Amino acid sequence: MSTTLPHRFGPYGGQYVPELLMPALTELEAAWIEASEDAAFQARLTSLLNDYVGRPSPLYLAERLSEVAGHPVYLKREDLNHTGAHKINNALGQALLAKRMGKTRIIAETGAGQHGVASATACALLDLECVVYMGTEDIRRQRPNVQRMELLGATVVGVDAGARTLKEAVSAAIRDWVTNVADTHYIIGSAVGPAPYPVIVRELQRIIGEEARAQVLEKAGRLPERVIACVGGGSNSIGIFIPFVDDADVQLIGVEAAGEGVETGRHGAPLTVAGRAGVLHGSYSAIMQDEDGQILEAHSISAGLDYPGSGPEHAWLRDQGRASYHAITDQQALDAFALTARLEGIIPALESSHAIAWTLANPDSAIDVVCLSGRGDKDLAEVLDKLGIAGPAS
């Protein structure tokens, strides 16, 4: 039986947080290890994932998209989960853990709103108070999710600092946690943050890859050549990658936001750019920073990828050559969004549209599995606005 979790992935990870949070991180780690070994806890989580979330999510051969791509494209349909994205896998697991730890109050950050909605949902189900921090720019561009969170009983707190997006929402949530750590659990939404969060989030999301691996073997009779997922902080991607890591012939492709173009500086692609690593939100990883070490603002049309940091395990997978990271522009993502809607009758999240765009732009493959991490209903207003400006997408 293990008593601690790994805190580092190679040089990455760690716990760069105020001393005030260290007892809480130690408590969280111990509680997670106990819960991992508690059959009743696991049974409850599995039961909720099956009957409440709707797992397993299907693996769908998108035939018309495959024709355009030039190779078979299987979509892992996390968009069909309750609340419409993979975020519920993590939020539900952490909310159950918080309940077990005797916490009565949950805080969460959200960019696109999907993690906020998932957290608000889990809190409604488990009777926990829920406060969600969200940048005011994201509140503007993800309005339906704000309304959903409020309907579910959560309090949405607008964060008006910096670029008013995900980075500031995470910072505000951490400050709240520093202040209210005794009764509050922070459900971080991605595979980022201080240890033990990157491991906890990975373990709660690895179900995506475990299902996908079994499903593709059954449907295609073989492993995929490539597994492709978008990377903001990197939770759906680490979840789908990890069960394939030991399959040496399967390429793992992380797709970040190139925004207006990596060369413009207005992007959210720290793993792709691979500059000097640094500390953001409690862990050492690939980040966007200036020469002094000030954190730079990210840019992406997709609120969930609009983040200047990345999960530490991704940085390590990259350095080891086990995964590679690439970036897709706002325009490429918009085109993939529109194409998937018309060809497949599926409206993907703008985040997931980056992964689809990459498989379309890189045709040389036998079989691709693409994580369709969420649905795009939340993005309609933003996309219609942008498509209107850009002219009709073909």
Added chain:
Amino acid sequence: MSGVERIAAAFEAARSDGRGAALMPYLMSAYPDLDTSREIAQAYVDGGADLIELGIPFSDPLADGSVIHAAGVAALNAGAHVYESLQVARTVSDQVPVVVMCYANLVLARGLERFADMLVEVGASGLIVPDLPLEEAPAALAACDQRGLALVPLVAPATPDERLHQIGARARGFLYTVSVTGTTGERAVNDGALPGVLARARAHTDVPVAVGFGISTPEQAAAAMQAGADGVIIGSRLVRAVGEVAPADAPAQARALVEAFSGALVVPGRDS
């Protein structure tokens, strides 16, 4: 004299000067602008500061509340850089020990060794890195020790005894005790638990114990002294004060406040 020795001497001098605790006002470097922050540093000394904590503006200060966060962002928006912000220490570092407060990524971006060299160059005596807890601190501690700089750790009310013991043993200069659970910022009352928190901290370290976070009135400073603090750190109250007036008036404003805090730390019946 090394930085560590200078800090120790400053705590002792405050005592022999008739004060029950040393006064350490916090200055956000380059706020409201570089020149004014230099003048404020001097005003702190003139007002009776025994040591000065010099904050380096950072984009994402997780341990700070809204006042210091906003001041740091304002300084960055006005073009503050780490190198120039550190130079502000030179203004006063021959008069009082300067302890630089700087977040981990700014230190790591420059490289521990280079950053520590810069601290020596500007005459700083110590370094506080609020997001570098015990587990992540060994390399920084070594870099500071080699140069006689004090790496000052923080402890919190909820820090367990065993951990407090480990931190206390590695503390250089002084032990920074966070008085309340939360970020920096003014609070209405001192926590009644402060004497216990301070006593527990003292039991685990040989260096002076200073208290910070939330102390915003001379009465609270006096209460912290009476609760057993060797040093009192005043942050947000001063940063707010200099932001409320025109830059030209900020040094006088700062000096008047520091004088009031300093006066509150005079031991009753022991006029110096």
